Amino acid sequence: MVVIVKVQDNTWTEIGSFQAEDEKSLGEMAAMHWIEILQSCRAGFCWVCVCEVVDGWEAVDTDKVGNSGIDIQRDENWNPEQVLACVGGIKSEMFTDDKEHIVTLKKMY
Numbered sequence: 336m337v338v339i340v341k342v343q344d345n346t347w348t349e350i351g352s353f354q355a356e357d358e359k360s361l362g363e364m365a366a367m368h369w370i371e372i373l374q375s376c377r378a379g380f381c382w383v384c385v386c387e388v389v390d391g392w393e394a395v396d397t398d399k400v401g402n403s404g405i406d407i408q409r410d411e412n413w414n415p416e417q418v419l420a421c422v423g424g425i426k427s428e429m430f431t432d433d434k435e436h437i438v439t440l441k442k443m444y
């Protein structure tokens with residue numbers, strides 16, 4: 336139905352929010368709403384876009400618009416509550432159910 340994404344800076348201060356769209360990355364949607372999530376490679380290599388998923392992890396697809404450049408599932412430093420905003424997005428099924436979903440991201444950089 337509706338997915339609202341809230342973005343916090345690294346001090347836990349909310350810096351903005353937006354209604355998510357299917358088929359777009361979290362970083363792309365944030366930029367469309369003038370919310371800065373740093374991005375460089377946009378391909379899952381540099382990790383500058385990494386965000387902690389504070390709430391709503393069940394709605395997050397870590398490989399929504401592409402595969403991350405590294406296998407984060409096997410990375411010993413991988414935290415399952417983090418997403419790379421350049422390739423991560425919202426699961427498609429979250430837009431077709433009858434619930435409102437809230438996802439809160441905390442920028443790491």
Ligand code: FES
Binds near residue numbers: 376384385
């Ligand atoms: S911008 Fe480089 S990993 Fe996301």
